[in-house]
Amino acid sequence: MTFSRRRFLQRSAIASTTLIAAPAIFRSGAFGAENPIVIGSLHDQSGPIAASGTPMVYALQLAVDEINAGGGLLGRPLKVIHYDTQSNIQMYSQFAQQLAVKDKVDVVHGGITSASREAVRPTFDRFKVLYFYNVLYEGGVCDRNTFCTGTTPAQTVEKLVPSAMKKAGKKAYIIAADYNYGQITAKWMTKYVKDNGGEVLSTDFFPLDVTNFGTTISKIQAAKPDLILSALVGGNHTAFYRQWTSAGMKGKIPIASTTFGLVNEPTTLDAAESDSILGAYGYFEELTTPASKSFVEKIKKAHPDSPYVSELAACTYEGVMLWAAGVKKAASIDRMKVIAALEDGIAFDGPSGKVTLDKPTHHTTRNAFLAEVKDRKWSVLESYSDVKPADTASVCDLVKNPNDTKQYIINL
Amino acid sequence: MAIYLIVALDVLNGISSLFLLCLGLAIIFGMMKIINLAHGEFIMLGAYATVISANAGVNIWIAMLVVAPLFVGLVGLVIERCLIRFLYGRLVDSMLATWGLSLLIIGIVTTIYGNTQQGVPTPLGGFSIGSYQSSYYTLFLAGMAVVMMAVVYSVMSYTRFGLIARATMQNPAMAATLGVNPARVYMSTFAVGAAITGLAGGLLAPVSGITPGMGGAYVAKAFMTVVGGGAAILSGTMSAASLFGAVNQVGAFFTTPVYGEVLVFTAAIVLIRLLPRGISGRFFKGNL
Numbered sequence: 135m136t137f138s139r140r141r142f143l144q145r146s147a148i149a150s151t152t153l154i155a156a157p158a159i160f161r162s163g164a165f166g167a168e169n170p171i172v173i174g175s176l177h178d179q180s181g182p183i184a185a186s187g188t189p190m191v192y193a194l195q196l197a198v199d200e201i202n203a204g205g206g207l208l209g210r211p212l213k214v215i216h217y218d219t220q221s222n223i224q225m226y227s228q229f230a231q232q233l234a235v236k237d238k239v240d241v242v243h244g245g246i247t248s249a250s251r252e253a254v255r256p257t258f259d260r261f262k263v264l265y266f267y268n269v270l271y272e273g274g275v276c277d278r279n280t281f282c283t284g285t286t287p288a289q290t291v292e293k294l295v296p297s298a299m300k301k302a303g304k305k306a307y308i309i310a311a312d313y314n315y316g317q318i319t320a321k322w323m324t325k326y327v328k329d330n331g332g333e334v335l336s337t338d339f340f341p342l343d344v345t346n347f348g349t350t351i352s353k354i355q356a357a358k359p360d361l362i363l364s365a366l367v368g369g370n371h372t373a374f375y376r377q378w379t380s381a382g383m384k385g386k387i388p389i390a391s392t393t394f395g396l397v398n399e400p401t402t403l404d405a406a407e408s409d410s411i412l413g414a415y416g417y418f419e420e421l422t423t424p425a426s427k428s429f430v431e432k433i434k435k436a437h438p439d440s441p442y443v444s445e446l447a448a449c450t451y452e453g454v455m456l457w458a459a460g461v462k463k464a465a466s467i468d469r470m471k472v473i474a475a476l477e478d479g480i481a482f483d484g485p486s487g488k489v490t491l492d493k494p495t496h497h498t499t500r501n502a503f504l505a506e507v508k509d510r511k512w513s514v515l516e517s518y519s520d521v522k523p524a525d526t527a528s529v530c531d532l533v534k535n536p537n538d539t540k541q542y543i544i545n546l
Numbered sequence: 547m548a549i550y551l552i553v554a555l556d557v558l559n560g561i562s563s564l565f566l567l568c569l570g571l572a573i574i575f576g577m578m579k580i581i582n583l584a585h586g587e588f589i590m591l592g593a594y595a596t597v598i599s600a601n602a603g604v605n606i607w608i609a610m611l612v613v614a615p616l617f618v619g620l621v622g623l624v625i626e627r628c629l630i631r632f633l634y635g636r637l638v639d640s641m642l643a644t645w646g647l648s649l650l651i652i653g654i655v656t657t658i659y660g661n662t663q664q665g666v667p668t669p670l671g672g673f674s675i676g677s678y679q680s681s682y683y684t685l686f687l688a689g690m691a692v693v694m695m696a697v698v699y700s701v702m703s704y705t706r707f708g709l710i711a712r713a714t715m716q717n718p719a720m721a722a723t724l725g726v727n728p729a730r731v732y733m734s735t736f737a738v739g740a741a742i743t744g745l746a747g748g749l750l751a752p753v754s755g756i757t758p759g760m761g762g763a764y765v766a767k768a769f770m771t772v773v774g775g776g777a778a779i780l781s782g783t784m785s786a787a788s789l790f791g792a793v794n795q796v797g798a799f800f801t802t803p804v805y806g807e808v809l810v811f812t813a814a815i816v817l818i819r820l821l822p823r824g825i826s827g828r829f830f831k832g833n834l
Contacts, residue, residue, distance in 0.1 A: 180656070181759075182757070182759050184656075185660075185663075312804055338802055338803055339802065339803065339804055340803045340804070341803070341804060341807055343762065343763040344763075344803055344807065345750075345754055345755075345760075345763050345764070346559070346560060346563060346794075346795075348555075348556040348559045348560065348684065348795065349553070349556045349560075349795050349798040349799040349803070349806070350798070350803060351679075352549070352552045352553060352556055352678065352680075352799065353799060355552070355677070355678050355679060356549055356678075368755070369663055369755040369756070369757035369759065369760060370754070370755050370760065370763050371755065372663055372665075372754075372755030373753055373754045373755045376665070376667075376668055376752065376753050376754070376755070377668075377681070377753050379667070379668060380668035380670070380671075380672065380681040380683050380752070380753060381672045381679045381680055381681040381684075382671055382672020382673070382674070382679045382680075382681065383672070383679050386679070397663070398663060399663060402663040402664060402665050403663075403665055404665070404666075404667035406667060407667060439660075441660075
């Protein structure tokens, strides 16, 4: 076959017309009723934060599968476009743009660290893409386009500190990671210690690459506190619990933590190192309610090697379900209509119990739980129902200021 | 009174762990001028070897003192044969290659064991001085630092292997004319350096949080100490480790851990400004 210029031009013309027309043909639904509602997902599945991100992706997928099994939303199936952000903030910015501009998603669930959230939130504001952040954090985000479904200090630290003080005594020593989460959480700890008539002997911050806690352990002994409050973060900081035990301090001064056991510390540390550490979160894998049991079962069945199913996974699942309830109520995926519906008292009964979206703050009213590590597992001691996000509520009112988009630093 | 003893123990702990962490690097960098940016990952491999064999039922002491150095030494040997031997005398290329190597090792370990924490409990218990508690493990680490120093010193000064190694490092061409095969000396020296680093990883395993990325926390300080120490492997590394370890621990005790870190880096900058060739470039010239 000869390849003449004329034939080449003809073919190119046909090919390019088809290509250009293709989106129109596909979009019009001429080829079946596909026309999915698209959910963007930004979670770390590699790098240091992967152990947190991996179960979140599982939970998101579980929620989407369940919705699809029930016939989808508004008669349309859901489709997830997921990017592994590799524990890298630059990847967050890049993929957020991609989700908004190229993939044109209808909603985004994702972000783990506060830094990653603040990297992508402005992008979704600018491109008008609805955003869900399903992680416990320091509180204060006030943005009508963003919903924060995780717990904030007023929901967990507020419960943790008094119970720990009741058990141990009034004098506390705070150790925390040296970045915004640790700094702000330490302030909350100080506030609640003082509110409960206690005293903070000292607050020490640790850069994330500190591995030797010998002097800190000596300083703690010199200060003689009744209680240690820890907001240490990451693998290097786990060394603290090891060195604490090896110095024979375990059991002499009780420890309560806002971060311990969020990933899998109880299962990897020795029982001697982790026993009787107190923690408070919005969800524990060990909760025995039927909803919680079936949630954990489903995740473990689909992913037998899943890391600990913590608040992060439960909130992600609940976040997707809350969003779906909003879409159903709005009967539309138009962003403003969905936001209006979500603000209209949407609630969902999830693995952690009843979760209600709070209109003025776009945070959640949810249950909180206090637990203690026992034999490498959390044993839930107490539950508190319908705890309000009082911290964010003290600075944020989206009813009065709907155009607000900032994160307030809550002055204590 | 007791508090001073405890602080002294902390300082001892800081110095001995820093020395153990740096010794392998000092041998590799000091003798062969290979900047091994995968040093942190060698430590991580040592820690993993310890944790995995200990959890599989191997006695913890054997896991730390035998399995970890043997395993990492073997890994070092393979790496030297496959990669490093092409890079002697190419300082910048060796940095790039070993950096890539470090990413590769992290990737492999993550793929096999996942990204989560691993651990073994600390052997030995605690003891008390007055009303303070400290751990026997601290003393054990200090003891190991002394033992390693003695071993390296005697091997280098009194054995045929040490003599040949020192000769090769000083002048490879001359050593070759005298019948030594420099390639083989480099190979074994690199493997020994890796094994010592693996031992350090194994020794620190019970008191660290072990993840595939843990090496990152050690590599900067290790290099700082080796460069600060200068050319003499033992006296240089020991003096720099003493200086930085003490500054870090005392600083952290009297101020905060944040300033403890800041003070170490400040001390390193000042030291390199005053003694560009490291401590041993001025004070222990010609020593080991």
